[in-house]
Amino acid sequence: xxxxxxxxxxxxxxxxxxxxxxxxxxxxxxxxxxxxxxxxxxxxxxxxxxxxxxxxxxxxxxxxxxxxxxxxxxxxxxxxxxxxxxxxxxxxxxxxxxxxxxxxxxxxxxxxxxxxxxxxxxxxxxxxxxxxxxxxxxxxxxxxxxxxxxxxxxxxxxxxxx
Amino acid sequence: xxxxxxxxxxxxxxxxxxxxxxxxxxxxxxxxxxxxxxxxxxxxxxxxxxxxxxxxxxxxxxxxxxxxxxxxxxxxxxxxxxxxxxxxxxxxxxxxxxxxxxxxxxxxxxxxxxxxxxxxxxxxxxxxxxxxxxxxxxxxxxxxxxxxxxxxxxxxxxxxxxxxxxxxxxxxxxxxxxxxxxxxxxxxxxxxxxxxxxxxxxxxxxxxxxxxxxxxxxxxxxxxxxxxxxxxxxxxxxxxxxxxxxxxxxxxxxxxxxxxxxxxxxxxxxxxxxxxxxxxxxxxxxxxxxxxxxxxxxxxxxxxxxxxxxxxxxxxxxxxxxxxxxxxxxxxxxxxxxxxxxxxxxxxxxxxxxxxxxxxxxxxxxxxxxxxxxxxxxxxxxxxxxxxxxxxxxxxxxxxxxxxxxxxxxxxxxxxxxxxxxxxxxxxxxxxxxxxxxxxxxxxxxxxxxxxxxxxxxxxxxxxxxxxxxxxxxxxxxxxxxxxxxxxxxxxxxxxxxxxxxxxxxxxxxxxxxxxxxxxxxxxxxxxxxxxxxxxxxxxxxxxxxxxxxxxxxxxxxxxxxxxxxxxxxxxxxxxxxxxxxxxxxxxxxxxxxxxxxxxxxxxxxxxxxxxxxxxxxxxxxxxxxxxxxxxxxxxxxxxxxxxxxxxxxxxxxxxxxxxxxxxxxxxxxxxxxxxxxxxxxxxxxxxxxxxxxxxxxxxxxxxxxxxxxxxxxxxxxxxxxxxxxxxxxxxxxxxxxxxxxxxxxxxxxxxxxxxxxxxxxxxxxxxxxxxxxxxxxxxxxxxxxxxxxxxxxxxxxxxxx
Numbered sequence: 001x002x003x004x005x006x007x008x009x010x011x012x013x014x015x016x017x018x019x020x021x022x023x024x025x026x027x028x029x030x031x032x033x034x035x036x037x038x039x040x041x042x043x044x045x046x047x048x049x050x051x052x053x054x055x056x057x058x059x060x061x062x063x064x065x066x067x068x069x070x071x072x073x074x075x076x077x078x079x080x081x082x083x084x085x086x087x088x089x090x091x092x093x094x095x096x097x098x099x100x101x102x103x104x105x106x107x108x109x110x111x112x113x114x115x116x117x118x119x120x121x122x123x124x125x126x127x128x129x130x131x132x133x134x135x136x137x138x139x140x141x142x143x144x145x146x147x148x149x150x151x152x153x154x155x156x157x158x159x160x161x162x
Numbered sequence: 163x164x165x166x167x168x169x170x171x172x173x174x175x176x177x178x179x180x181x182x183x184x185x186x187x188x189x190x191x192x193x194x195x196x197x198x199x200x201x202x203x204x205x206x207x208x209x210x211x212x213x214x215x216x217x218x219x220x221x222x223x224x225x226x227x228x229x230x231x232x233x234x235x236x237x238x239x240x241x242x243x244x245x246x247x248x249x250x251x252x253x254x255x256x257x258x259x260x261x262x263x264x265x266x267x268x269x270x271x272x273x274x275x276x277x278x279x280x281x282x283x284x285x286x287x288x289x290x291x292x293x294x295x296x297x298x299x300x301x302x303x304x305x306x307x308x309x310x311x312x313x314x315x316x317x318x319x320x321x322x323x324x325x326x327x328x329x330x331x332x333x334x335x336x337x338x339x340x341x342x343x344x345x346x347x348x349x350x351x352x353x354x355x356x357x358x359x360x361x362x363x364x365x366x367x368x369x370x371x372x373x374x375x376x377x378x379x380x381x382x383x384x385x386x387x388x389x390x391x392x393x394x395x396x397x398x399x400x401x402x403x404x405x406x407x408x409x410x411x412x413x414x415x416x417x418x419x420x421x422x423x424x425x426x427x428x429x430x431x432x433x434x435x436x437x438x439x440x441x442x443x444x445x446x447x448x449x450x451x452x453x454x455x456x457x458x459x460x461x462x463x464x465x466x467x468x469x470x471x472x473x474x475x476x477x478x479x480x481x482x483x484x485x486x487x488x489x490x491x492x493x494x495x496x497x498x499x500x501x502x503x504x505x506x507x508x509x510x511x512x513x514x515x516x517x518x519x520x521x522x523x524x525x526x527x528x529x530x531x532x533x534x535x536x537x538x539x540x541x542x543x544x545x546x547x548x549x550x551x552x553x554x555x556x557x558x559x560x561x562x563x564x565x566x567x568x569x570x571x572x573x574x575x576x577x578x579x580x581x582x583x584x585x586x587x588x589x590x591x592x593x594x595x596x597x598x599x600x601x602x603x604x605x606x607x608x609x610x611x612x613x614x615x616x617x618x619x620x621x622x623x624x625x626x627x628x629x630x631x632x633x634x635x636x637x638x639x640x641x642x643x644x645x646x647x648x649x650x651x652x653x654x655x656x657x658x659x660x661x662x663x664x665x666x667x668x669x670x671x672x673x674x675x676x677x678x679x680x681x682x683x684x685x686x687x688x689x690x691x692x693x694x695x696x697x698x699x700x701x702x703x704x705x706x707x708x709x710x711x712x713x714x715x716x717x718x719x720x721x722x723x724x725x726x727x728x729x730x731x732x733x734x735x736x737x738x739x740x741x742x743x744x745x746x747x748x749x750x751x752x753x754x755x756x757x758x759x760x761x762x763x764x765x766x767x768x769x770x771x772x773x774x775x776x777x778x779x780x781x782x783x784x785x786x787x788x789x790x791x792x793x794x795x796x797x798x799x800x801x802x803x804x805x806x807x808x809x810x811x812x813x814x815x816x817x818x819x820x821x822x823x824x825x826x827x828x829x830x831x832x833x834x835x836x837x838x839x840x841x842x843x844x845x846x847x848x849x850x851x852x853x854x855x856x857x858x859x860x861x862x863x864x865x866x867x868x869x870x871x872x873x874x875x876x877x878x879x880x881x882x883x884x885x886x887x888x889x890x891x892x893x894x895x896x897x898x899x900x901x902x903x904x905x906x907x908x909x910x911x912x913x914x915x916x917x918x919x920x921x922x923x924x925x926x927x928x929x930x931x932x933x934x935x936x937x938x939x940x941x942x943x944x945x946x947x948x949x950x951x952x953x954x955x956x957x958x959x960x961x962x963x964x
Contacts, residue, residue, distance in 0.1 A: 018284070034191035035184015037416070039364045040449035044872035047364060075184035085182060093178040096841045100671030101181025102364040102416030108182060123885070130880035134872070136364050136417050137671045139848030139910075140880040142841060158172050158837040 004068040008033070009077030017064040023057075024048045026064035027074060035075035035105045039134070046133030049106035049113075050074045056113035058132070075105035078112065088112055088150045096158055097146035099137035106133050111147045120151050168684035169901075172837035175676045177669075186414040189368035189385050194442040197370070198227050200432060201286035202445070203276040203293055204454065205268035208304075208526040208865020209317070210297040212266055215276055220292040225285030228439055229293070230277045230431070232265040238434060241427050242399040243491040244391075246642040247500050247522070250330035255522070258318040260490035262400065262427045262434070268297065269317055269489035270528050271867055272454025274427060279435055279443055302865030306463060306484040306523040317489055317524040326487050326496065326522040331504040332580065339517035342478035346469035350552035356540045357939045358461035358486065358859040359852075360875060361533045363670075365416020366447040367456065371432030375440050379407050382433045386412040387422045387668050388708020391645065393700050395425040395493070401434055405700075408433075412698040415670035419849070420532040421456045422670070423710050424493035428455070453870040458859055459533020461486035462499060466544045468552055476567050478515040479507060481544060485522045488529035495531045496522060501641050502537030502629070508578035509545045510589040510625050510803060511567040516579050526865045532710065534849055534911040538628040546624040546916035551935055554927065560623050560920070561597060565590065568625075575897075582629060584801045586894035587829060593625055596805030596827035599887050605809070609928065618812040619822075620925025623805065626913035630905035631716030631800035631896070648795035649713065650704035651722040653682065653729050655788035657774035659767035661686075661693045663725075666706010667718035668697050672907060673838045674714060680834055681719055681901065685726050687752040688766055704791055712905030715834060716800050716896070723900045724792035732788060733769050739780040740764050740772060800896045800904040804828035806847075806913035808921040814929065817947030819855055819922055825887040826913065831896045831904035839906045843888045846910020852878040853911070854918035858940050876940075915939060926950060 001016040008031060015030040027033045027050070036059055039047035048059040051073040078086055085093065088111050098104040107130070114121060114129045121129065126147050127140070135143060145155045165171040180186050217229045241260040248254060259265075264273050276293055280286035301315045308314060309324040317324050330336060343349055370383040380403055386392050389410040396410075397403040415422060432443040447455065462483050469478040485499030504518040535542075549567075553560040568589045569576050576584045597603075605621050612619035632638075635646035650666040663678055679693035696702055706718065730750055737755035738745040747758045756763040772779055773788040809823040826843050833839050856876040860868040869875040895902030922941050926934045926949065934949045 020284070028191075029193075033184065034188075035186070037188070037365070038190075039366065039416075040872050042449070042871045042873050044877075045364060045449070075182075079183050085179065089182040092182055093174055096175065096837050098175075098178055098181055099673070099841060099845065100364065100417040101177070101186050101414065102188065104181050105184055124881075127881040134364065134877050134879060136362055136419070136849070136877070137845045138841060139844035139846075139878075139883055139886065141844040141848075141883075141886050144880065144885070158840065 002065050004064055006067050006070045006072050008072045009074060019065060021064045022060055023062040023064045023067050024059035027059060033074050033076050037102055037105055039102060044134065045103070046106040046110060047103050049109040049133065051109060051113065056110055075108060078108060091146040091150035095142050095146040095149055095155065097138060097143040103133060103135045107135065107143055111150065114147065115151055120153060121147070123148065167690050168680055169834055171680060171835065173676050173680055173690060173835055175673050177673065177675045188365055188414045188416055189370065189383050190446050192370055192383050194370065194372055197442040197444050198279045198281060198439065199283040199286050200435065200443050200445040201278050201283060201290050202274045202428065202451070203278070203290040205264065205271055205273040205275055207268060207297060207299045208271050208302040209300040210268050211300060212264060212268060212275065213296040213298060216294040217276065220278060220289040223285070223289040223292060225281035226289045227279045227281065230263065230279070230435060231275070232261060232263045235262045238262060239400045241425060241430065242395055243496065244395065244493045244644050245497040246644065247327050247329060247496040248642060249327040250333050255327035255496055256321050257491060258321055262430050270526050271865060272528055273489065277431060279439060302863065303526045304861060304863060304865055306486060306525065309523050309525055310521060317526055324524040326524055329500050329520045331500070331518050335515055335579065336517045339478045339480050339515045342515050343467050343469045343480060346477055347472045348470045348556060350468045350548055350555055351465070352544070352548045352551055352936055353465045354544060354547060354936060355938045356460045356462040356464065356543055357853060359459045359533055359857050360453055360859050361419040361421035361456060361459055362877060363417030363419055363422065366449055366452045367422065367426065367428065368446045369429045369432045370442060370444045371436035372442040373437035373440065379409065380433055380437065381409045381411065382429060383411045383413065384429050385415050385422050386410070387415065387418040387670060387710055389668065389698060389700050390666060390705050391708055392425050392429060396430050396433065400430045409701045412668055415668070418670045419534045420459060420536060420710060423708070424457055424531055450871055453875065454528055454867055457492045457529050457531035458488065459530065460540060461530050462540045464544050466548045468548045470552060474556060474558055474563055474566050476511055476513040479513050481507060481518040483518065483520045485520055486527065486530050487522050487524055488527045489524065490529050492529040492531035495529060497642065498532050498537040499540070503541050505580045505582050506538050506541035506627060506629060507545060508580050509542065510569060510627050512569055514579060527861060534846065535908045538908065539912045539915060542624070542626045542912050543916050546626065547919060547936065550920045561593065564593060564625055583798060585798060585897045587801060587803050588892060588894050589625060589803060591892040592803060592827045592829050593805040595889060595892050596807050596825050599827060599889060600807040600809065600823065600825040602807070612811050616814055618814055618925040618929040620810050620812065620921040620928060622808045622917045622919065622921025622924055624913050624917040624920060625803070625805050627801055627803045628908060628912050629799035630712035630802055630908065631796050631899065632711030632713045633799060634797060635795050645707065646795065647707050648793050649717040649721045650706040650791065650793045651718065651725045652704050652789065652791040653722065653725040655729055655770050655773070657771055659692060659770040662696055663693060663722060664696045664703040665718050665722065666703055666708065667714040668709045670709065672709065672714060672842070673835065677715065677835045677838055678719065678722060681722060682726050685723070685730065686766065687750065712907040715901065715903050716899055716905045717794060717796055719901055719903060720796070720899045721792045721794035724794055725790045728790035728792065729788060732784060732790070735780060735784055736769050736772050737764050740769065740778065797898050800831065800899070802828060802830050802904040802906065802909050804909060804913055806917040808917040810918065810921040810925055812922060812925045812946060817943040817950060819941055819946060821851055821884050821918065823884055823887070826910065827889045827892060828906065828909055829892045829894055830890050830906045831893060832902040833890055834903065836890070839890055840888050842906045843910045844886050846908060847886055847914045848878050848883050849911045850914025851883055851918055854915040854939050855941050856882060922946065
């Protein structure tokens, strides 16, 4: 077992891990940050995307020991300081960008990373960027809309009965 | 003006807040004190005789608590099947035992052989590697026609052969259908496969068993669409635990799409093992494990013949299908290719004579069961493909051929020749709406533009019907269901006026926590935020059948309406007492009870308080309290329908298909939350595009799964699908449920595959590839390229017996 220390959502967190312990397991099982989800075992689905030192990373593709000393942000750290939903989170709710919620943490973390690098992405750029995040519920339509809305672009509101 | 609450409002989903902040509580997020971990050692071969299992080396390894094999389950039942189909000779289907752990033989890759329970998952996995399994490999049984040929290797040695059943429907029509086809003016024939799929909800299955030695109660936490069904099946048929000692909890569930309906061996295992070792046992499926252990979907091989007269009216339809059951019968498997398939073959049309013959076959593959749509996509695909092919053969516009044969609006209720009665519909309206939305009249200009870029543009139309709101219990009982299919709701009005609605249906993405309160709020005239939905726990919800078959609002919502009506009736009695008025004069409006024609009124909260603090209360007439339960059993299915129109571009050099536009014009009856309904259609259409172009569950001839991970099984990604144009303004309300709703969960996955394939065939035909009349799904670049270049598209080489 190795001792690791990292800053997670602004707080110093430590734990003992095996060499083979994945960062996703450490977050979920040791730190009880269960918002980071594991949906596959081949680093394809993206449900476990978090930010490590400001970059989007699939937490299942990194060992906990590799994150020693890193700055980690998970979905639990994405809301505004007062607990209200951040712009991206609020846009996902407003535009119905989630259904079962399982892929959602990874989608939000990927969207945040995209908008950091590309503040006004086109629809095609969003779709290409989300290549590593699979959603089975939404058909992506409303996820794309939510990310465009979060970046300040005009999108139609969700349909409402006349 | 859009409504801001109640029925018809796009209320924002309240469940989103917890999902967006990482505070959902999925089954894998549950960790119990003193918990152990189960790891399943699964068969690596498709078919084999187990000579011995040596666990001695593994037993002494670090962290191992106990190792289980079939001998530990001798006193336990098999995993049951919930539907018995009767074959065309009147005999029951063959129903082999499905043991929790393999007994003597393994019958598919992934069949569980042994389970290690250990202090950690890593230790369980390490120990499983030390288990020696001595297996003599037997020939795999893969191809369906060969599997039921004379002398074929048997999947189950105690059965006569691998034919689960041969079903004919309507058997009495068989000769007349054949005669009509023989004498027809024109017959269009099509052989096709409906490709095997894996449902792939993003949350893999998880089960945690927790036996309480003090009370001898069992709790199972599981990723289920229907916790009461799991309690009934597992308690009564597998483990012999009476319901009052068994609680099943399905908390937040990360998608289902059918594959989380069924009772699985892993659920029985963790429940059983937790009692054996007196500690909680947790199993979390890996995605690789999900590919070999979640029930698969579809997998039909079909020949369809459509007869037409000189006026292009359909005169008869015959369908012959091989349906793969896999190695064992999953919970609802036998009903999918029969009652959920044969009864939909009239589609939207007036075809007077229909016969379908289904041979259900055991193979050495993972069990196959319902996947989003379940039988109805298979029916719709063959019908809408053969209609499209007929239009081409006859030189008729595909939309016009459909119009000629549609059931007309004034023909409802309409009795089909396949035993169902459509209550309402207006197929002309949805078709015209779809054509208009898709800009079909300007398609030629777009096609010309594509041609300039070396791309082949095509337009495909499909019109579907489905049977939802599953289902009338007395009817399905006659058809072989071993359960009722009612739904339940308890409406508990609390003293201060807030309301808890306990429903037997289950939400795993459908937004019940938001949509159900909209209905109750509309009925009572109070704010939605005062109402909360409780679901997913047998301990605090009435017995209900769960969520599948687009049934939650049609059946579960109707139960909730009935319970709320009882609440209103009782509340009016209380209000009448408080207002010293006659009960018949009391009106409920905007959350207050008034005496008709006066300004005397009492607020909702005053009535509810009186119910629980009955100081001034008609105790001689009614009991205190304000809580009512209703069970709703539908009198018919509901019949959503719609026009789906797809526009594609095919790359002439590579065969790659790009979906440029997709239009869905649906008739779902009345709509509770349009935003949620739209989202359901988006997701269904994406799954249908996935089936048509990308997804394929593929085995080799030895029964090895070739598409066992997301590296190999092509899930639709964001750049595989376009923005969708969806509409649900063509409304013919359901006539037999109180909300007039039809259900929308599966439509997208049902209507879209034929629209996509029709579009690709259209593109190729327009480009002069007139020999290409069909390509089997998925329409991968290699298949489309091969078809364009004169090679036969693979997949439908089957020898059809006369």
